[in-house]
Amino acid sequence: MGGIERISVIGAGTMGSGIAQVCAAAGKQVTLIDTGPAQLEAARVKVQDSLRRMVKKGALTQADAEAALTRIRPAPELAAAKDAQLVIEAIFEKESIKLDTWHALESLCPPGVLFASNTSSISITKLASATQRPELFIGMHFFNPVPVMKLVEVIRGNKTSAETNRIVVELSRELGKSPVEVNDYPGFVSNRVLMPLINEAIFAVFEGVATPEAVDEVFKLGMAHPMGPLTLADFIGLDVCLDIMNVLHEGFGDPKYRPCPLLKQMVAAGKLGRKTKHGFYAYND
Numbered sequence: 001m002g003g004i005e006r007i008s009v010i011g012a013g014t015m016g017s018g019i020a021q022v023c024a025a026a027g028k029q030v031t032l033i034d035t036g037p038a039q040l041e042a043a044r045v046k047v048q049d050s051l052r053r054m055v056k057k058g059a060l061t062q063a064d065a066e067a068a069l070t071r072i073r074p075a076p077e078l079a080a081a082k083d084a085q086l087v088i089e090a091i092f093e094k095e096s097i098k099l100d101t102w103h104a105l106e107s108l109c110p111p112g113v114l115f116a117s118n119t120s121s122i123s124i125t126k127l128a129s130a131t132q133r134p135e136l137f138i139g140m141h142f143f144n145p146v147p148v149m150k151l152v153e154v155i156r157g158n159k160t161s162a163e164t165n166r167i168v169v170e171l172s173r174e175l176g177k178s179p180v181e182v183n184d185y186p187g188f189v190s191n192r193v194l195m196p197l198i199n200e201a202i203f204a205v206f207e208g209v210a211t212p213e214a215v216d217e218v219f220k221l222g223m224a225h226p227m228g229p230l231t232l233a234d235f236i237g238l239d240v241c242l243d244i245m246n247v248l249h250e251g252f253g254d255p256k257y258r259p260c261p262l263l264k265q266m267v268a269a270g271k272l273g274r275k276t277k278h279g280f281y282a283y284n285d
């Protein structure tokens, strides 16, 4: 198979819209699919804003930004995915919902179409089992904000072929990203290491060792992190952090991955971070 030119992105949330943007900016034809019209409209505004920022700092010309926007075709139904050479799924991070979506995509898309999930920790091997093409199934894990972060964690499932891996690594480079190849075990590398750090930072607050501000200052000033772990947790979403800790806990069966009770309580209270305006910090604008 040659290069990938037509890509369908499923899910127009933060990650899906960012993925659609970087694909379109790299010259790919993108179909951005979401069943919610409000999500599609919000994604268009988000992409437009992000492209405007890039034009402002000279990373993109105005003409290239406008051309990128025209290469993104919004679509409200899953069937619109079928014309692509690669489908990237970036929907809600729940295993049963992802399995149902992949099952539906398997019957909609012709054989030979590559499948990639942007899951942050769900097993690629398990998701691939919802399809008849596990050798064409792979993980493409992007990082928020997608237009800024250089990494794509490329995750090989148990049956992912070397050719699928090669094509997706090459595509990631075309998107201006630096792919890092890993195997399919819980949390891959990124979240296996990042989430226990965040969880431990939450334990430090829970046990009264320090305030959220103090924990974050330690990491910003002592380790040159752009955001401290609790600011980052609010940015990622505390529900997402909890889901990933649960995947690690169940996947390894090791108590070192138990989610902090404070994290569980905040999620139960609906304090999910920036998206609900309340997390470890309050967000008023």
Ligand code: 3HC
Residues within 6 Å of the ligand: 049, 050, 051, 053, 054, 057, 119, 120, 142, 143, 144, 145, 147, 148, 149, 191, 226, 227, 232, 236, 240
């Ligand atoms: N689109 C385009 N450009 C953007 C942007 C966007 N959405 N957001 C920020 N930028 C650009 C800005 O224009 C600016 O560019 P410049 O430095 O060349 O002028 C640069 O990024 C920095 O932005 P700001 O000055 O507005 O703000 P900060 O300096 O605070 O940077 C940040 C913001 C890039 C988000 C930085 O705080 C950061 O790197 N934070 C850590 C992010 C991180 O760790 N992400 C990974 C989360 S984990 C994940 O996604 C995986 C999942 O599985 C959990």
